[in-house]
Amino acid sequence: MKITRITVFHVDLPLEHPYWLSGGRLKFEVLDATLVKVETDAGLTGWGEGTPWGHTYVPAHGPGIRAGIETMAPFVLGLDPRRVLDVERAMDLALPGHLYAKSPIDMACWDIAGQAAGLPIADLMGGGSRTPRAIASSVGAKTVDETRAVMDRYRQRGYVAHSVKIGGDVERDIARIRDVESIRLPGEIVLYDVNRGWTRQQALRVMQATEDLQVMFEQPGETLDDIAAIRPLHSAPVSVDESLVTLQDAARIARDGLAEVFGIKLNRVGGLTKAARMRDIALAHGIDMFVMATGGSALADTEALHLAATIPDANCHAVWACQDMLTVDIAGGRGPRNIDGHLHLPETPGLGVAPDEDALGAPVACYETP
Numbered sequence: 001m002k003i004t005r006i007t008v009f010h011v012d013l014p015l016e017h018p019y020w021l022s023g024g025r026l027k028f029e030v031l032d033a034t035l036v037k038v039e040t041d042a043g044l045t046g047w048g049e050g051t052p053w054g055h056t057y058v059p060a061h062g063p064g065i066r067a068g069i070e071t072m073a074p075f076v077l078g079l080d081p082r083r084v085l086d087v088e089r090a091m092d093l094a095l096p097g098h099l100y101a102k103s104p105i106d107m108a109c110w111d112i113a114g115q116a117a118g119l120p121i122a123d124l125m126g127g128g129s130r131t132p133r134a135i136a137s138s139v140g141a142k143t144v145d146e147t148r149a150v151m152d153r154y155r156q157r158g159y160v161a162h163s164v165k166i167g168g169d170v171e172r173d174i175a176r177i178r179d180v181e182s183i184r185l186p187g188e189i190v191l192y193d194v195n196r197g198w199t200r201q202q203a204l205r206v207m208q209a210t211e212d213l214q215v216m217f218e219q220p221g222e223t224l225d226d227i228a229a230i231r232p233l234h235s236a237p238v239s240v241d242e243s244l245v246t247l248q249d250a251a252r253i254a255r256d257g258l259a260e261v262f263g264i265k266l267n268r269v270g271g272l273t274k275a276a277r278m279r280d281i282a283l284a285h286g287i288d289m290f291v292m293a294t295g296g297s298a299l300a301d302t303e304a305l306h307l308a309a310t311i312p313d314a315n316c317h318a319v320w321a322c323q324d325m326l327t328v329d330i331a332g333g334r335g336p337r338n339i340d341g342h343l344h345l346p347e348t349p350g351l352g353v354a355p356d357e358d359a360l361g362a363p364v365a366c367y368e369t370p
């Protein structure tokens with residue numbers, strides 16, 4: 001089987017509500033999504049998606065995905081998409097780094113490989129837990145009252161896991177954490193996501209002031225060096241997210257004991273192939289995981305769900321899905337959807353969901369074998 005055509009679509013995905021990170025430092029209103037259709041000489045078609053969370057969140061750039069695919073396409077055309085490692089190597093040789101540009105191609109290849117095998121991607125990867133995965137909400141708010149309002153909105157949709165965005169003013173962060181903990185429901189999972197918004201001194205002030213609560217903080221500093229420096233000075237569990245980009249990062253976090261949890265975002269780490277290796281490092285070191293789309297449509301949510309289904313139930317805290325945050329649905333309601341705050345693995349071979357092509361508009365690029 002050979003890849004014969006790669007068609008690229010650009011879609012804007014507006015957020016239903018303006019979204020704030022780092023205590024209001026960063027605002028987001030629309031996501032730049034790239035959808036990729038990979039066709040083969042065997043008649044199988046796979047879909048991939050790359051949707052960074054804007055271009056101010058991490059070094060990832062919507063137009064950069066499309067430029068990266070233009071550079072990599074000649075090296076990917078003609079390859080067998082079922083040999084995902086060959087495709088990965090070809091992309092890494094054609095364009096070192098730029099992992100976020102590679103994830104849509106990787107995703108589409110896994111989609112085709114699953115269809116060819118007659119298996120959902122998670123089963124093909126050797127996992128395939130059917131235990132529904134809790135969806136973590138994303139509570140981008142600034143004040144105590146706004147935080148309560150956003151959490152209530154998600155609770156009404158059945159959500160039992162929440163990623164509360166903090167990382168602004170120290171006193172306000174402490175007040176918001178204490179307030180959320182005071183209204184936290186039994187069994188609810190709450191992660192306090194700093195998104196790199198603290199200096200070391202700010203991190204220690206909040207983490208030490210809330211030590212009695214033993215809550216988990218995600219990415220409490222800009223870099224792994226920052227997280228390592230404060231590590232001996234607080235007792236809170238830590239999840240690392242934005243600083244977990246490469247397999248070498250995963251190895252360092254595990255070896256140096258920098259976190260209890262990996263936050264694996266598929267677009268950031270370069271797709272399922274590379275993320276599966278991080279999963280194995282985590283499992284080998286007693287590190288649990290959140291698995292997330294970086295953003296995007298139900299396709300990106302489904303990709304994350306497949307990886308989550310390859311993690312033992314006890315080690316997968318939640319997935320994050322972006323679908324409930326958007327005003328447009330390019331998959332017309334198909335694919336795994338929020339049911340009582342959980343996503344259920346699709347039984348369809350491959351990814352299990354494709355976009356409604358009419359909803360994508362005209363392609364912005366098409367690359368073909370001669």
Ligand code: MG
Nearest residue numbers: 193218241263
């Ligand atoms: Mg995070």
